[in-house]
Amino acid sequence: MNATHTPSSTSGSTQMAEPPPARLWDRNEHAPDGRLRVLHVATEVYPLVKTGGLGDILAALPVAQQAQGVDARLLLPGFPAILDGLDDVGLVADLGSLMGAARVRVLWGRIRGSGIPAYVVDAPWYYRREGNPYLGPDNRDWPDNARRFALLGKVAAHLAWGDVDPIWKADVLHAHDWHAGLAPVYLSQNPVRRVRSVFSVHNLAYQGLFSPDDWATLALEPWMLRPMYGLEYHGWGSFMKGGLAFSDWLSTVSPRYAYEITTPEGGAGMQGVLLERRERLSGILNGIDETVWDPQTDPLISANYGIHDLGRKVENKTRMQQELGLTVDPNRMLAVMISRLTNQKGADLVLQALPKMRELGIQLALLGSGDAHLQDAFRKAAEEAPDQVAVCIGYDERLAHRLIGAGDLILVPSRFEPCGLTQMYGLRYGTLPLVCKVGGLADTVTEYLDGQPSNGFVFQGGQISGLIDALERAAALWWHDRSGWEWRMRTAMEARHGWGPSAAEYLSLYQRLLGEWQ
C-alpha cells in the first residue's frame, strides 16, 4: 500500500474541495513522547453519527483515555456527517484504488466540539451516502457492505502498522463491533509488525454476515475462512466472528454480558468461539459522559437540580406533561422510555403492560423508533388515552434529555442488553430505572427486598408477569412511601458512572497485552 503526502487533484465523484496536506505538527503532537498509542476503529461517533450506544462510547472513551495519558485516535469511514463535522482537515495519504473503491484517501482532523483526533477514510463511492450508515433507502443492508467495511479494516491495519502516516503508528488497534471486525484479521496477516489488537463487542446480535460471493473481493487468505477458528459461519462469512477469532484480546461492555455471550442463550450462535477464548475475554462496563448527562448543568432541561434540591425536578415533569398533553399533576408517576423499538428492548412488553400501568396511575412518555408494527401500536395506544400515554416516534437527542429530566421512572425491560446507557442516565438524573436482570442492566441496577440500599426496580426472565410485578412494586413505593422513593433517588444519584474507571481498565488491558512481548 502506498502512502503519499502529495495532494492529488479532484476527480470522479469527489466534489469536496481538496484538503491541504495535514500539518505534521498537528498529527505528531503526542507521537514522540512515549505515550501508548491506540487506534480506535469504528463507524460512529456522537454527535456526528450515532445509531445507538456505540456512538456515545466512541465520543467519550478516547477523551477519558487522553486524560490518562494515552494517545488515543479514531479511524472512521468518511460518511457525509463525519466529513462535515471535522475541523482542521488535512490530507495524510492518497492510497489510490483499494478494495474496489476507485479513490481512497486518508484525511486527518479533529471532531468538532470534542477535538478528538481522527483519521478518516475518504472513499466517496463507498461512504458518501446520506441516511443510515448501514442501510439503503429501502431499509436493507447496502449490497456492498462487505467491501465498504472491509476497506475500513484494511486501512486500519495499514495505519496501525505505520504505512499510512509515516509519523504515527499504533501500539494497539482497538476495533469496535462487526463493522471493524476485519481490522484484526488483516492485522494478523503480518504479526512481525508488532501491533496488538483488541476487539470490543457492543452488540453480538449484529454479526456482519457476507455471502461466499463476496469472499474473493475481500483480500482474505483462504485459510482465514475456515469454520473453527476462522470467519466461516454456517456457510456465510461473518465480520463479527473475524474479530472474535483473530484478535489478541476480546472485550465486551459489561461483566455480566461477558458471561452471557459464552452461553447458548446469550451467544447468538457465537458461543463456541467465545467459550474457547474465554480466558481472553473481559467485561468492562461502559461509562457515560457525565458532562453531557448532568442534571445540575444540562442546558436542555427546564429546571436544573441535584441531590440537594431534588424538589426542582418536578418542574421538568409538569412542563413535559403540559407539552405532551398528559394530565398535568406533579403527584402522578411519569414513566419514560427512550429506545429503539425492537423486541430486544422489550418494547412489546411495555405495550402489553400499558393497561396495568394505567390502572396503577402511571403515565408513559415514550420516545423511539424501530419496528413498524411497534411504532403503529404505540401510536394507537396514545390515541386511545392521550392524557395517560404520549408517544413520539423519531430520534430526538434534546427530547431524550428532557424526558429523562422529567421522568420518575425509566423503563429498560430489555431481553438482552450488552450494557445499556439509558438506565445509567436515569440513575444520574434520579429517574429510577426499571430493568430486566440481564447484561449491563444487572450490573448497574439493584433492587433489594431486605432493606439494603436499592437504586431501581429489577425483574427476572423477560416475561410480562415479571414486568408487571416490578411496576406494582414501583407503584406501591410511589404511593405509600415517598421518602423511601426519594432514598432510592439519592442512592441512584450518588453513584458515579463516568469513564475514568473503565478507561483505566482498558489501559491495564493494553499494557498487559504489550507486556506479553517483553
Ligand code: ADP
Ligand atoms: P443501543 O445501543 O442498543 O440502542 P443503548 O442504551 O446502549 O442502546 O444506547 C442507546 C443510546 O441512544 C442512548 O444514548 C439513548 O439515549 C439513545 N437513543 C435511543 N433512541 C433514541 C431516540 N429515539 N431519540 C434520542 N436518543 C435515543
